[in-house]
Amino acid sequence: MKKFRNFGILTIVSVYLLILVGGVVRTTGSGMGCPDWPKCFGQWVPPTEEAQLPSNYRDVYRDKRIAKNERVALLFDKMGFKELAFRITKDPSVMIEEPFNATKTWIEYVNRLLGVLIGFFIFLTFIFSLPYWKKDRTVVWLSLAALIGVAFEGFIGSIVVSTNLLPSMVTVHMLLALVVVALLIFAIARSHEQVGGKKVIAAIPTATLSYTPSFLNYLLIICLATSFVQVFLGTQVRETIDVIAAQFQFEQREKWIDELGLAFYIHRSFSLVIFAIHSYLVYVWLRQKALIGFNAWAYSLIGLLFAEILTGVIMAYFAMPAFLQPIHLTLAAVIFGIQFYLWLFLNRESLLSVPKTNLILQ
Numbered sequence: 638m639k640k641f642r643n644f645g646i647l648t649i650v651s652v653y654l655l656i657l658v659g660g661v662v663r664t665t666g667s668g669m670g671c672p673d674w675p676k677c678f679g680q681w682v683p684p685t686e687e688a689q690l691p692s693n694y695r696d697v698y699r700d701k702r703i704a705k706n707e708r709v710a711l712l713f714d715k716m717g718f719k720e721l722a723f724r725i726t727k728d729p730s731v732m733i734e735e736p737f738n739a740t741k742t743w744i745e746y747v748n749r750l751l752g753v754l755i756g757f758f759i760f761l762t763f764i765f766s767l768p769y770w771k772k773d774r775t776v777v778w779l780s781l782a783a784l785i786g787v788a789f790e791g792f793i794g795s796i797v798v799s800t801n802l803l804p805s806m807v808t809v810h811m812l813l814a815l816v817v818v819a820l821l822i823f824a825i826a827r828s829h830e831q832v833g834g835k836k837v838i839a840a841i842p843t844a845t846l847s848y849t850p851s852f853l854n855y856l857l858i859i860c861l862a863t864s865f866v867q868v869f870l871g872t873q874v875r876e877t878i879d880v881i882a883a884q885f886q887f888e889q890r891e892k893w894i895d896e897l898g899l900a901f902y903i904h905r906s907f908s909l910v911i912f913a914i915h916s917y918l919v920y921v922w923l924r925q926k927a928l929i930g931f932n933a934w935a936y937s938l939i940g941l942l943f944a945e946i947l948t949g950v951i952m953a954y955f956a957m958p959a960f961l962q963p964i965h966l967t968l969a970a971v972i973f974g975i976q977f978y979l980w981l982f983l984n985r986e987s988l989l990s991v992p993k994t995n996l997i998l999q
Contacts, residue, residue: 638828641765641776645825648758649974652818655748655755656970659814660963662748663807663879666887669735670745672698674795678737683746687737695734702734705799725800752791759787762821769828779824786817807879808872815868815970819977826981850983853925856918857980863911864976868969870904875966877901878957891956905953908946915942922979931982938975941968 662668671677678684678694691697706725714722759780766780790813797806874897881896894901915938922935945968948961 638768641762641769642825642828644758644765645762645780645821645828648755648762649818649821649825651751651755651758652814652821653967653970653974655751656811656814657963657967658748658751659811660966662745663875664959664962665741665744666879666882667738667741667744667748668807669798670738670741670743671749671798672734673701674798675749677742677746677749683742684737685739685743690737695736699734702799709796709799721805724805725796728800752794756787756791759784759817759821762824766824766828773827776824776828779820779827783817783820783824786813786820790814790817807876808869811872811966812865812869815865815973818970818974822974822978823981826978853921853983854980856914856921857976857983860911860915860918861973861976861980863907863914864969864973867904867907867911868973870900870907871966871969873900874904890959893957894953905949908949912942912946915939931979934975934979938972938979941972941975944968945972 662670671683673679678690678698684690710722710725713719713725763777763780763784766777769776790810793806793810793813797810800806877897877900878893881893884896885892919935919939923932945965948965948968952958952961952965
């Protein structure tokens with residue numbers, strides 16, 4: 638069980654690392670560095686120069702992707718996503734095949750290798766959760782859900798490649814990563830409820846609270862919801878930037894911001910609303926003597942949020958430095974994780990406590 642907790646924490650950190658590397662892939666325009674999936678140019682170890690590929694390789698991989706997209710579109714059509722299915726098969730950008738670029742190919746390949754490693758980590762996390770089957774089956778189910786989620790994430794990743802980074806698929810890919818993070822945090826937090834056969838999650842002494850638990854709970858839910866909306870808006874801005882970057886051939890970065898539309902201004906202005914709400918949350922949290930053991934998380938939350946806004950300001954007014962884009966994305970994911978963990982802690986009696994019928998006294 639100790640292995641599960643330690644390895645689970647390592648897995649969560651690794652997922653955040655994958656989000657960071659994914660940001661690097663998008664910033665460098667390497668998303669289509671490998672035109673097929675799971676192999677790269679039909680090989681498990683990709684080529685290092687264009688001479689290693691057949692002369693008509695762009696036509697070959699374009700035709701393969703079109704054939705795969707037709708199958709994927711048929712699946713989505715049967716599931717009721719008719720508009721998405723239409724875009725997958727009719728969007729002109731899907732038909733474009735990029736020329737070979739060794740640097741972009743290997744950046745994307747490293748991203749895939751890390752993705753495989755994360756999948757292996759989550760599989761081991763699930764295996765290490767099995768001893769909880771008799772004590773608390775929820776831990777096992779959460780670990781299994783994370784494993785299924787990362788498998789589905791791989792499936793979405795393959796569609797992202799086959800559709801030539803279709804914007805809606807890229808957004809789903811990012812949001813699903815946050816779901817996997819939440820499942821892992823939930824499983825690890827619940828596993829800490831019982832250590833050495835002793836109950837370590839105690840009830841919150843309501844009498845010591847300046848605000849009711851329900852008020853704190855609603856405030857945290859608002860913070861989680863606004864952050865999720867902000868991440869969604871950020872992915873829309875990111876998709877627009879991808880299009881603009883391609884138009885400028887990833888040069889003249891100082892002109893990119895001027896080309897952004899309404900979504901960017903909403904995203905920028907909404908950050909001030911989020912900062913105000915979170916500042917109030919931290920103020921309320923720090924006044925609760927019963928929650929003092931978790932004050933460090935509250936301070937971390939407001940500090941990371943400030944850093945997130947600062948990176949956004951620098952990108953907006955200083956020609957969008959490439960190294961800040963993946964950092965901005967990763968900070969948003971970490972903020973979401975801390976919010977979710979604080980929400981679990983606040984609701985620990987209902988979400989983290991093990992029912993007595995599940996306990997095996999040691």
